Amino acid sequence: MWCVACLGGCGEDFADSSLGPPASGQIGQVDLFPECGALSQACLQQGLNSPLAVGSALGLGINFNVTGNSGPPATLEAVNPAVIAVEEAVIEAKSQGAAAVMIVGPDGRVLDFIHIWTAEADELRLIRRNEDTVAIGVLRSEGQLLVGDDLLVSLEAFNGTQPLLGVFPVAWTVEVLEAEDGATPVVLVEDLIFGFTRLVAREPGRVRLTATALGLDKVLELEVLP
Amino acid sequence: MMSQDMWNKVVLWVGLCAAALCLWGCPPDGYDEDAGVSAISGEPVSMTALVDNGDYDGEGPRNIYLSVGAALAVAGWHYCDDYESPVTLVSGDAATMGVKEIYLLDSYFGDNGRFVLTGLKAGSTTLRVDSVCVSKSYNVVIEPAATTFEDPSPSN
Numbered sequence: 013m014w015c016v017a018c019l020g021g022c023g024e025d026f027a028d029s030s031l032g033p034p035a036s037g038q039i040g041q042v043d044l045f046p047e048c049g050a051l052s053q054a055c056l057q058q059g060l061n062s063p064l065a066v067g068s069a070l071g072l073g074i075n076f077n078v079t080g081n082s083g084p085p086a087t088l089e090a091v092n093p094a095v096i097a098v099e100e101a102v103i104e105a106k107s108q109g110a111a112a113v114m115i116v117g118p119d120g121r122v123l124d125f126i127h128i129w130t131a132e133a134d135e136l137r138l139i140r141r142n143e144d145t146v147a148i149g150v151l152r153s154e155g156q157l158l159v160g161d162d163l164l165v166s167l168e169a170f171n172g173t174q175p176l177l178g179v180f181p182v183a184w185t186v187e188v189l190e191a192e193d194g195a196t197p198v199v200l201v202e203d204l205i206f207g208f209t210r211l212v213a214r215e216p217g218r219v220r221l222t223a224t225a226l227g228l229d230k231v232l233e234l235e236v237l238p
Numbered sequence: 239m240m241s242q243d244m245w246n247k248v249v250l251w252v253g254l255c256a257a258a259l260c261l262w263g264c265p266p267d268g269y270d271e272d273a274g275v276s277a278i279s280g281e282p283v284s285m286t287a288l289v290d291n292g293d294y295d296g297e298g299p300r301n302i303y304l305s306v307g308a309a310l311a312v313a314g315w316h317y318c319d320d321y322e323s324p325v326t327l328v329s330g331d332a333a334t335m336g337v338k339e340i341y342l343l344d345s346y347f348g349d350n351g352r353f354v355l356t357g358l359k360a361g362s363t364t365l366r367v368d369s370v371c372v373s374k375s376y377n378v379v380i381e382p383a384a385t386t387f388e389d390p391s392p393s394n
Contacts, residue, residue, distance in 0.1 A: 038279040039311055041343050077343070091336075091356045092307030092383060109383050110285055111307030112356065114338070121341035122354045125309045127282040 033059035034075060037124030042115050044126055046177060047071030055177050063129035064096075064105040065169040067226045068178025071102045074115060076123070086123055089114045096128055105130035105178060133169035133176055136223065136230040140165055145208065154233040157198075157213035166207050167223050167230060179207060182225040189233070191217025197236040272317045273325055273369035274300065275376075278352070279311035286381050287357075300376045302365055304335065304357035306383040311340060314351035316369035323370045324351035330364035335378050337365070357381070 034043035047070065048055030055062070055070075064070055076083035090098040092111035097104045103113060107130065114125040138151040141164040151165065169176040184200050191197050197217030201210040211221070213236040223230045274291055281287045287310040292298035304310060314325035327337045340352035355365070357380045365376040 038309070039340065081343075091309055091358070095307055095383065109307065110282060111383070112282075112309035114309065114354065114356075116338075117341050119341070121339045123341055125311075125354060127285070127308070 033057075033061075035060035035126065037115065037126050039122075039124045041077055042124035043075040043077065044115075045073040045075065047073055048177075048179075058175070060126070060128070060177070062175055062177045063131040063171065064103070065133045065171075065176035065178040065180065065226055066105045066108055066130050067133075068169065068176070068180040069099075069102050069104045070178050072113075073101075084123070085118050086115050089116045091125075095130060103128065108132050131171040131174070131176060133171055133226045133228060135170040135172075136225060136228050137168050137170060138165050138223065138230055138232060139168055141208065145205070151232060153231060154235075156235045156237055157211075158237050159213055159215060161236075162210050162212040164203065164208055164210050166209070167225055169226055169228075180225050182207075182209070182223050184209065185222045185224070187220040187222070189218040189220055191215065191219075198234055270317065271372040273315065273367045273372050273374045275302075275312040275314050275325075275327070275353070275365075275367055277310055278313045279309075281310075282308055284384055289376075300374065302335075302355065302376050302378045303381065304355060304378070305381050306357045306360055308357045310355045312353050312355060313349075314353065314367065314369075316350060316367075316371065318369050318371035320370045322349075324349070326351070326368045327353050327355075328366040328368065330366070330378070331361070334359045334361045334363040334380055335365065357383075 034045050036043055044060060046055050046060050072088065074083065074086060088098045088101065088103065090096050090111065090113055095107050095109040095111040096113055097106050098113065110127055110129045112125050112127050115123045117123050139147045140149050140151050142148050167182050186198065186200060188197065195215040195217055197213065197215050198219045198221065199212045199214050201212060203210055216236050216238045218233065218235045221232045221234065275289060276291065277289045285305040285308045286303045287305065287308040288303050289312060290301040292300050316325055329335045329337045336356040336358050338354045340354055342352055360380050360382040363378045365378050367374045
């Protein structure tokens with residue numbers, strides 16, 4: 013049985029995760045930390061103070077407010093798996109709504125619980141990162157690079173103006189709009205950190221990049237100058 | 239005909255029996271025997287999670303309303319002579335409303351038990367609260383989960 017109190021990365025996809033600020037459970041005995049991953053700057057800044065994007069997942073770490081004891085082994089338990097499902101230490105947003113997740117001790121008694129909201133994403137934003145992976149801005153839908161430039165980017169989900177929590181798979185496609193025969197103006201390199209993608213300008217030309225996630229597309233057109 | 243001595247013995251034994259019964263489960267002075275639960279956690283935004291204990295004299299229907307997916311922490315209470323004994327909760331349909339005991343890291347004197355009620359399936363059921371001196375029942379309504387969130391304010 014997995015223990016949910018393994019702060020700093022319980023699942024393979026979240027092994028590189030950074031922890032967001034904690035949120036207290038309703039009973040006040042447990043603090044929950046979202047394992048944010050690279051995809052959500054909102055998570056790192058706001059913790060669990062945002063809905064979870066439908067179709068995404070989020071690892072949770074636990075800190076027990078216990079004196080005189082270590083934290084007991086505990087598991088997560090979903091109250092409505094049609095909205096929030098639990099897979100070991102990771103919660104998954106299955107549909108729009110809200111549902112409680114309980115933290116249950118080894119004897120089946122509840123240590124605490126928290127209500128978690130889910131929302132459909134209606135917008136994806138491409139976030140540019142610096143070499144320290146700090147977000148430095150939202151990418152415009154088109155721009156220019158010089159041969160040899162590269163951009164480290166991540167994709168974040170929004171509902172209206174509200175950033176959504178959760179990590180999710182992203183599928184990239186590259187369409188060459190203008191280039192010499194056989195040339196590849198931009199190459200995409202998946203970073204070793206989950207959720208980061210590096211766009212490398214290799215040769216002059218124009219490309220249309222499309223990132224698809226959560227049923228949405230985000231298009232970026234780049235012109236690579238010699 | 240019963241002699242005065244025999245009559246005194248009967249009265250004495252009846253009194254002793256009544257006293258023994260009261261030590262086991264009589265309510266404190268000024269209270270009727272009663273038991274119930276009270277909410278100790280908040281109602282989530284746009285969800286329902288509340289306990290209605292009726293009027294102050296303990297009369298009237300008692301109701302619990304929950305949304306599917308909602309959880310509500312409740313504290314048990316009773317008006318019995320044994321202050322510290324916990325209540326036990328029994329869901330009429332465990333597939334409709336779940337009941338789980340809360341483990342408290344910090345308990346206190348007179349705590350009569352803490353529980354989490356969870357809305358599992360839309361429908362109606364009951365919750366029975368058993369104390370050392372009396373059992374009481376709540377009507378439970380589990381409302382369907384909200385899947386869209388609209389502005390509830392009336393349109394002009």
